[in-house]
Amino acid sequence: VLSASDTAAVRALWKKLGNNVGVYTTEALERTFLAFPSTKTYFLHLDLSPGSTQVKAHGQKVADALTLAVDHLDDLPHVLSALSDLHSHKLQVDPVNFKVSMRAEAGPACQGWEEFSPGKGVEGQMDNSLSPQLLSHCLLVTLARHYPGDFSPALQASLDKFLRHVILALASGYP
Numbered sequence: 001v002l003s004a005s006d007t008a009a010v011r012a013l014w015k016k017l018g019n020n021v022g023v024y025t026t027e028a029l030e031r032t033f034l035a036f037p038s039t040k041t042y043f044l045h046l047d048l049s050p051g052s053t054q055v056k057a058h059g060q061k062v063a064d065a066l067t068l069a070v071d072h073l074d075d076l077p078h079v080l081s082a083l084s085d086l087h088s089h090k091l092q093v094d095p096v097n098f099k100v101s102m103r104a105e106a107g108p109a110c111q112g113w114e115e116f117s118p119g120k121g122v123e124g125q126m127d128n129s130l131s132p133q134l135l136s137h138c139l140l141v142t143l144a145r146h147y148p149g150d151f152s153p154a155l156q157a158s159l160d161k162f163l164r165h166v167i168l169a170l171a172s173g174y175p
């Protein structure tokens, strides 16, 4: 569970983002695909070119899920359970994508990035093991870029914790 100050910091930033959460989540996705191309393996059926309306639509969906999470910080596993089921059962996103994040609870979000390796190409079994942190990382970069005055080290730490909790909740659908 996030501390009271983490919760307050994340809520305050989200309030400031207002209707732009989708814009920034989309930028974060574009950055993830560009900086870490192996993350694209799950999205090959989408047009991933810069400015793509499909990426924008996906960004808005992820943004809405994040906003829902911000509104229910005390109850993330419950609120994100349908989404967790979707990733585990329907989309069959390899659980390794979410498990690495649990380990990262103990350390910085970028821990282990040097283990990064491209997808193995086996459907549903790609070794994309750092995608969640990569997306979280790119979201932090995006927000730091657009809100430099707000982005203190403390805010970064609070946001990082928040994103790790979201990913933990998404992982809860796996056996």
Ligand code: ZNH
Residues within 6 Å of the ligand: 042, 043, 058, 061, 062, 065, 066, 083, 086, 087, 091, 093, 097, 128, 131, 132, 135, 166, 167, 170
């Ligand atoms: Zn995911 C989808 C969220 C991560 C993969 N996603 C999705 C959606 C959402 C999300 C909201 C939509 C759903 C519907 O439609 O209903 N995710 C999310 C979040 C996160 C994530 C919040 C974190 C933070 N994902 C992820 C990862 C991966 C993924 C890591 C891999 C790797 N997703 C995915 C896919 C999909 C999704 C593949 C589908 C897409 C389409 O559209 O097709």
